[in-house]
Amino acid sequence: MIQASGLRKQYGQTVALDGVDLHVREGEIYGVLGQSGAGKSTLLRCVNLLERPTAGTVTVAGQDLTALPGRELNRARQRIGMIHQHFALLSSRTVAGNVAFPLEVMGVPRAERQRRVAELLDLVGLQGRGGDRPHQLSGGQKQRVGIARALAGNPSVLLSDEATSALDPATTQSILALLKRLNAELGLTILLITHEMNVVKSVCDSVAIMAGGRVEESGAIADLIRTPGSRLTREIFPLPEPAPAGSVTLTFTGDPGRPLVSEMARKFDVDVNILGGSIEELAGGSVGRLRVALTGAETSSALSFLRESGLLVEVAGEAA
Structure with missing residues (x-):
């Protein structure tokens, strides 16, 4: 749904995006x-061409936005919604007037x-609040207006620029739950910018980790979790580093119902610390x-058993 290739954005001598895919x-x-x-918000603004990239597409x-002339680009943007960190509501308008504004621009009767x-107000849980002014709303309600x-x-695409960072934790969870519901019910593709790992953990299917205008790691979360040396895994599970030499770090996904570690210990007569x-x-x-330390004569066989059972096994001091 969204494909960015070789995106570069430069402001004078400052490089905000450096070859982002x-x-x-x-x-x-x-x-x-x-x-x-890191370049997150610049990337988001380049996706809908509020910022035109210096290079890249x-x-x-299916539409190459970077190749569209002005009028066609404006039509394409109508299929891309955007919600903002600080709501960006018009204080002179009611809640209903704010939601209606883009429809007026589009010439809807x-x-x-x-x-x-x-x-839309019903969809985001604001029935009966159409006549209110933005100053009468809580932060979470203002963001619901922004989403509507x-x-x-x-x-078909919704861009979210730090949409929960100005909200308290409970309100953040309610907004994330709303986005997840809209994704499921409407089939929306959502590109979500955040500096909070908890947001990624709560709702995201895939992630790109950015630093210094570059993507350091990207992919489906389930795939990254199973990738040796994954930065995402280290940030979700911040075990002490460096790992003690010879220690074993085990990563698993899915239902942890099968007691693989105890099964391994019995089968290969291995002690587990x-x-x-x-x-x-x-x-x-x-x-x-x-993270465990194994002792016993059959530790190699024990580790092979864990790998064959679908666990990611990383031994400190060994090449991946």
């Missing part, structure tokens, strides 16, 4: 994770605008990471 599949929630200055729903606004406005043109670990619930299911 991005592949977002239709219908997924894709997170772009990184600290301030952006294709959305008044009766159809009213019907669509009522439908972003959906006004029936977009647990050094640390945890289990996390990600959008795709349970993921666990456990």
Whole structure:
């Protein structure tokens, strides 16, 4: 649904994006994770060409946006909704007026605008609040208005620029739950910019980790978790580094119901000393990471057993 190739964005001598590639599949929630200055927001603005890249191409729903002239680009943008960190609501308008604004720009007749606004406010849980002004709303309610406005043109893609970073934790979870529901019910493809790992863990199917204007790691979360040396895995499960020489780090996904470690210990007469670990619930299911020290004559066979059982096995001091 979104394909960025070789994106570069330069402001004078400052390089904000340096050869970024991005592949977002239709219908997924894709997170772009990184600290301030990593290039995340610049990437997002290049996706809908609010910022024109210095080099590279952006294709959305099969259209190369970087090749479109102004009028065609404006039409293509109507299929891309955007929600903002600080809501960007018009204080002079009511809630309904804010949601209706893009429909007015598109020339939608008044009766159809009213019907669509009522439908959208119901969708985001703001029934009966159409006559309120933005100052009468909480932060979470303002963001729901922003989401309803972003959906006004029936977009196939929704861009979210740090949409929860100005909200408290409970409100953040309610907004993330709303985005997840919209993704499922409407088939929306969502590209979500964030600096918070908890946001990625809660809703994202895939992620790109950015630093210094580059993508350091990207892919489906389930695939990255199973990749040796994955930065994502280290950040989700911050075990002490460096790992003690000879220690074994085990990573598993899915239902941890089978007691593989105890089964291994019995089968190969291996002693297991647990050094640390945890289990996390990600959008795709349970993921666990456990660091152990093994002693016994058959440790090599024991590790082979774990690998054959589907675990990612990393031995400190050994090449991946």
